[in-house]
Structure formats: C-alpha cells, structure tokens
Amino acid sequence: MQPPLARLSVHTITTKPWSLRQCVDGYRAAGVAGITVWRQALQPQGVDESRRMLADSGLTVTALCRGGFFVAPDDAGRQAALDDNRRAIDEARAIGAPMVVLVCGARPEVPIADGRRQVAEAIAAIAPHARAAGVRLAIEPLHPMYADTRSAITTLRQARLLCAALGDANVGVAVDVYHVWWDPDLEAEIAALGAERRLFALHLCDWIPEPRHLLNDRGLPGEGCARPRRIRALCESAGFAGFNEIEIFSDRRWAMDQGDNLRDTVAAYLASG
Amino acid sequence: MQPPLARLSVHTITTKPWSLRQCVDGYRAAGVAGITVWRQALQPQGVDESRRMLADSGLTVTALCRGGFFVAPDDAGRQAALDDNRRAIDEARAIGAPMVVLVCGARPEVPIADGRRQVAEAIAAIAPHARAAGVRLAIEPLHPMYADTRSAITTLRQARLLCAALGDANVGVAVDVYHVWWDPDLEAEIAALGAERRLFALHLCDWIPEPRHLLNDRGLPGEGCARPRRIRALCESAGFAGFNEIEIFSDRRWAMDQGDNLRDTVAAYLASG
Numbered sequence: 001m002q003p004p005l006a007r008l009s010v011h012t013i014t015t016k017p018w019s020l021r022q023c024v025d026g027y028r029a030a031g032v033a034g035i036t037v038w039r040q041a042l043q044p045q046g047v048d049e050s051r052r053m054l055a056d057s058g059l060t061v062t063a064l065c066r067g068g069f070f071v072a073p074d075d076a077g078r079q080a081a082l083d084d085n086r087r088a089i090d091e092a093r094a095i096g097a098p099m100v101v102l103v104c105g106a107r108p109e110v111p112i113a114d115g116r117r118q119v120a121e122a123i124a125a126i127a128p129h130a131r132a133a134g135v136r137l138a139i140e141p142l143h144p145m146y147a148d149t150r151s152a153i154t155t156l157r158q159a160r161l162l163c164a165a166l167g168d169a170n171v172g173v174a175v176d177v178y179h180v181w182w183d184p185d186l187e188a189e190i191a192a193l194g195a196e197r198r199l200f201a202l203h204l205c206d207w208i209p210e211p212r213h214l215l216n217d218r219g220l221p222g223e224g225c226a227r228p229r230r231i232r233a234l235c236e237s238a239g240f241a242g243f244n245e246i247e248i249f250s251d252r253r254w255a256m257d258q259g260d261n262l263r264d265t266v267a268a269y270l271a272s273g
Numbered sequence: 274m275q276p277p278l279a280r281l282s283v284h285t286i287t288t289k290p291w292s293l294r295q296c297v298d299g300y301r302a303a304g305v306a307g308i309t310v311w312r313q314a315l316q317p318q319g320v321d322e323s324r325r326m327l328a329d330s331g332l333t334v335t336a337l338c339r340g341g342f343f344v345a346p347d348d349a350g351r352q353a354a355l356d357d358n359r360r361a362i363d364e365a366r367a368i369g370a371p372m373v374v375l376v377c378g379a380r381p382e383v384p385i386a387d388g389r390r391q392v393a394e395a396i397a398a399i400a401p402h403a404r405a406a407g408v409r410l411a412i413e414p415l416h417p418m419y420a421d422t423r424s425a426i427t428t429l430r431q432a433r434l435l436c437a438a439l440g441d442a443n444v445g446v447a448v449d450v451y452h453v454w455w456d457p458d459l460e461a462e463i464a465a466l467g468a469e470r471r472l473f474a475l476h477l478c479d480w481i482p483e484p485r486h487l488l489n490d491r492g493l494p495g496e497g498c499a500r501p502r503r504i505r506a507l508c509e510s511a512g513f514a515g516f517n518e519i520e521i522f523s524d525r526r527w528a529m530d531q532g533d534n535l536r537d538t539v540a541a542y543l544a545s546g
Contacts, residue, residue: 108482108498112455145418147455148482148498158457182385182420184431209381209421214487225381225421 008269009034009062011203011247012041015258020050024057026259030266034060034243037095039088051095062243063099063138063174063201064092070122071105071115071152078118081105085126092135099136099200101174106152115152120162123171131170138200139163140174143182145214156180156189163198172200175235176247178207178218181226187234194238202235203247204228204269216251220268229272244269281542282307282335284476284520285314288531293323297330299532303539307333307516310368312361324368335516336372336411336447336474337365343395344378344388344425351391354378358399365408372409372473374447379425388425393435396444404443411473412436413447416455418487429453429462436471445473448508449520451480451491454499460507467511475508476520477501477542489524493541502545517542 010032012023020041027035035054042050054061067088072078085100092100104119106112123137130137139159142151153159159173173193180186193199206224211217221228232244246265253261283305285296293314300308308327315323327334340361345351358373365373377392379385396410403410412432415424426432432446446466453459466472479497484490494501505517519538526534 111500111503112498116457143417144455145416145487148480154455155457182417182427184389184428207421211487214418214484225385227384230384 004270005031005266006033007244008032008266009036009060009243009245010262010265011036011065011245012038013065014246014248014265015262016254018258019044020053022258024053024059026262027059028057030262032059032266034062034245036063036065036101036245036247037061037097038065039091042091042095047091047094054095060243061095061097062245063101064088064095064097065101066103066140067100067137068102069105071107071110071118073107073109078122082122082125085122086129089126089130089133089135093133097135099138100130101138101140101201103140103142104151104153106147106150108148112147112152116158119152120165123162124166127166127168127171131168136200137171138174139171140176140203141179143179155183155185156193157185160189160193160196160198164196169197172198174201174203175199175231176203176205177226177228177231178203178205181207181231186231190231190234190238194235194240199235199238199240201242201245202232202240203245204232204272205246205248213251216249218248218250220248220265221246221272222268277543278304278539279306280517281305281539282309282333282516282518283535283538284309284338284518285311286338287519287521287538288535289527291531292317293326295531297326297332299535300332301330303535305332305539307335307518309336309338309374309518309520310334310370311338312364315364315368320364320367327368333516334368334370335518336374337361337368337370338374339376339413340373340410341375342378344380344383344391346380346382351395355395355398358395359402362399362403362406362408366406370408372411373403374411374413374474376413376415377424377426379420379423381421385420385425389431392425393438396435397439400439400441400444404441409473410444411447412444413449413476414452416452428456428458429466430458433462433466433469433471437469442470445471447474447476448472448504449476449478450499450501450504451476451478454480454504459504463504463507463511467508467513472508472511472513474515474518475505475513476518477505477545478519478521486524489522491521491523493521493538494519494545495541
C-alpha cells in the first residue's frame, strides 16, 4: 500500500502568498509528494534557480500552470500568445514538469465560436514544440462562468473532441472538479477520456454553495457540494493513476497563515480520500 | 410590419422596486406589449386584484415566474414544493398567464444526479394539473454556476431530453440568454427545440464580463458578450414567434429610478432587435 500522501500534489497557487522556496519547504515538511508550479512562482528567482530548488527538493513536479490564453482580437495578440506558450513549454522542460496546463482563453469582444476556432488553431500550432520538448499539453475546460474572459472551452466533451480532432497523443485533458462537477455528461466524458488515453490530470477542490466571488472563493475537498471524492473515483475507474493535485483559489485561505492553510489542505485531502 | 414593441414583454423582476400597479402603468406608458409577472409582485394585493389590474391594462400576460424548486432532502420538502407548484399553476390560470416558468431547484446536500431525478418526478407529478388548467410549463435550464442551490438542470439538452422523456406537449423549455450563451451545443439545441415544438419562451438580457455578483449583475441586451441578438435569431429560425421577454437581475439597475431603468431597457431592446 502506498503511503497516504504519495499521490498528493499541491499547486503553488493554493499557497499563493508563499515564494517557491516556502512552497517547497512547506510541502516537504507536510509530507506532500508533488508540486504543480505556477509561472508566477518561477519569476522572482528565475527558471534556473527554480529548477535547482525543485531538483533538490525530492518533490515530483507534476505540471507547470499555466499556458493558454490563445484568444485575441488580432493577429499580433494571437502571435504573442503562441510565443508565450512556447516559452512556457521551455520552462516546463527546464524545471522537469511533464506537462503544461492550458487555460485556453476567451475575450468578450471575440464571439465564442471564433474563440474556439482560435484555440484549436493555436494548440495545433504549439503542439510540435511540446512534442519535441517531451512536454505534454493538458487542456483544462473551465466552468462556463469563465467563458467571457478565460476559456471558450467550457466542457470536458469540447476538450476531448478538440484532442481527437488534433490527433496528437501528447495533448490531453485536465479534469478540475470546480469546473466540471455540474456537467450532466460527467461520467460518460471521464470514461471516454480514459478510454482515449486523454486523462492527463486531476485537480481537486470543492464548490462552496453560493460563492461570494466568481474566482477566489473555492473550498477544500469536502467543504462544498462538488463531491470531489466521487469525481476522483470516476477518474480512477477510467484508469487515471496520476497525482491528485490540490488547486484552490481562495481569498479567505490566502489571508490565513499559509502553514495553517497547507495543514488544513492536507487534512482535507486525507479525509476526502 | 408589426410595431417595434409589439413582441416585447418585460419581467416585473426587471423593475423589482416597482409594485405590480407601477409595472403595469410604467410598461403601458413605455409602449411595452407584454408582462411576465413574478409571484412576489402578486402578493401585496393578491391574485384577484392582480387579475383585474392586468385584465384592464391591455398588456398581454406572457408568463408567471416562477415555479420549481422541486429538490429537497426529504419527502415533506418535496411534497411542499409540489403543493406550491400547483398553487402557482392556479395563480397563472387566474391572471391569464399561459405558462409557468420552472426554475427546477437544487440543494447542496442532495447529489446533483439525485436532484435531477427529483426534478423529473416532480414535473411528471404536476403536469396533469397544468394540462387541466390550460397552463404550459416551461423548464428553464440555469447557468451551471447555479447548480448548487437553484437548478440541477443546467443545459438546454437536459431540459429538452427531460421534456421528451415526459412526452407531454404541454411541457417545454424557456431559453434564457444569460444561462445558455456559453453552450457549445447552443445552435443544435435551439434547432432541436424548435423541431420538437418545445421552444416556449425566450428571455433576453446580457452577460457583463466578469460580473461582480453571481446573481444580480446582469446587463441590458448589447451591454455584454452573450450576443442576445444572435440567440434571438437562432430561436426565430427555429420557428419561435412568441414574445421577447426582458428579464434582468441587477442591483445596479434596481438602485436607479425605475422609469429610467425601463426607458434604458426599451431602448436596448430596440437597438438589439
């Protein structure tokens, strides 16, 4: 039997007030096995020092968050996004992250159907660079409440079909409990993702009823009504054997002592196992 | 050619600070043709006086809002909901409303799949009463951000399949721009609803990017990125010839002078036509 935290990874955004150094030290001390690094956590010390810090830590780097934001009203904006995503892939490779998570992007001034086409074209454009770098791309469909400014890709089905159309085994899907728990096709889509070998990542958190803020009022697993335990079981039944990544945006929790935040997070993970 | 406001109906919730009397007078003065009455607007003066007020107004009563909220953790709660929905149907009949709009309900403590079953059973239970009263039932799928406490029915497809399973021509669907604009199946589902004669109502408003509040920060048609003009055109192409109902929840607009609010609303409708 694996030790209980052997598959737990924590996103640095979960303890956003901490530097990468503090995340690494804090996660190790708490017995967490993996870390998903947000790009903003790389910036202060740069990629090289981050790479050394992570390599020395013994933590498994599970992913780099996040690429994407491909949608733009003009060619220059779209080109800048491609360039930035290629840099993200290089950063992932440098720090030993096997995958870049893609938040695909949306813009209010771009009709959503056009946004979807832009996303498909952009992923096709960066996919060869990702393959060459040995870095996988994980499309994360976002909750439809972010279809205005964050993601024209709002369902697992859309993400899965996008992968199928692309036909690149190096591109798959990240299932985030917060974004998909409401989906009537959830069971069928997770099963299909497993069967098609597209289930690349699982992000755990919870939906606190009637959130006070659209973005930053997410809960620990077990605090809400998204039933992360069930979604994790669906993923495991579909063959998922990767890390359970905890990713929680919460103004409330970011205002706490981050040691306490992390302790609660690990306890919630163990309780919701 | 019809006069430009001949198909405009306004929901009393749009001018929530107004009494039913003020709504009736205000809408008539503005040239609005129809009114969808929220039950809270009936309460102060009761159903009989409301009926007289509406009959004398010359306004077409387009619907009663809202029934539903069928999901409950226990039998007593579910029975109370059925009773209340039968009362809503009676009220609709009394005031001459041809339809009751259903916000189907959800509860954080009831798993969403169970909630969906409860909704299907409840609509089946009240459907005979609605048929006998000559009042149609319009299932309104809500945006997935309300799947915690307001609606386990989150997509047009779910609502349409629910109608098909029920097999009652008296039960159909209300398309609300705010709730469905993000849906990748939007075009196909509106077309299918038309073909299956289930397209009972169209609610217009707009999604203001990055709303400040999950519930009460909706925009006038044209203020946001939901593209209500396009969705109205899709409905019309699918054979919809009913009223264009404006329904806007907005703390910002409710804080205004309601004559100004209504004037802006009518102007936005004309501009987005």
